[in-house]
Amino acid sequence: MGELVGYVRVSTTDQRTDLQRAALEELGCVRIFEDQARGTRTDRPELTAALDYLRAGDVLVVWKLDRLGRSLKHLVAVVAELEERGVGFRSVTETIDTTSSTGKLIFHIFASLAQFERELIVDRTKAGLAAARARGSRPGRKPALSxxxxxxxxxxxxxxxxxxxxxxxxxxxxxxxxxxxxxxx
Missing domain, CATH: 1.10.10 (Arc Repressor Mutant, subunit A)
Structure with a gap:
């Protein structure tokens, strides 16, 4: 088996990573990468470094799912990439561990729900635009020029x-x- 590699993130400067870090150290993470960034930010240098550091057989460990992904879509994409590379994923709080068949099943259920949610949003958006057009409205950005x-x-x-x-x-x-x-x- 490879190494347990941790990733922790806080959103603001007044938050601390102590709780996350202690949990990951207790699990035996050999290295812990730490970012301070809002969940919606795309530039997370330490997450990028952690993903580059991981090798087949390693397991990426996070305290909670929301510490890793900007959105469920992003989270699913990261875990899918890890799976393709032969890297496992573990979330302490949600007790998800993709190195087990049950953990993979749970994660894939999350992924399916995320896909379903995205499709519902698209359907609702299309229906809303159609209704607005039927009322004579021109939805969208206003023309730049008169x-x-x-x-x-x-x-x-x-x-x-x-x-x-x-x-x-x-x-x-x-x-x-x-x-x-x-x-x-």
Missing amino acids: SDQVAIVRGMHEAGGHTVAAIANVVGVSRATVYRTIRTS
Whole structure:
């Protein structure tokens, strides 16, 4: 069997990792990586280092599932990647251990529920947009340019002699917006 490798995370500077760290040390983690980052942040250098450090046969141990994943989708992706590499996963609080068949089953049930939740969200979003359109609403972001500004952009472009940057400056938008407007003419 490989090594037990721990990962701990706190969300704010006034939180401490003592409880998490003590639990992982008691389990026998040979190395513990520690991040201080909000759950939604994508840049977690110590998580990246921990994932790079792990080898086939090792087990990544966390105090609680929410310490590892930004979301259930992210958590499932990380654990799937670990499984592909032959690395186990263990969560102390939820007593999930993917090195056992029961632990794998429990984790896959979580993954299935997460997939189901994502599909429900997509279905509800589509239904909501359809209902809004039926009421005559135009959901989504407001157009960057008014119809008058679109006319100015198209007129200056067709007249020639104006750079896209100059046109963008006149109507007060980015060059990308001007290019998009010209492309849809």
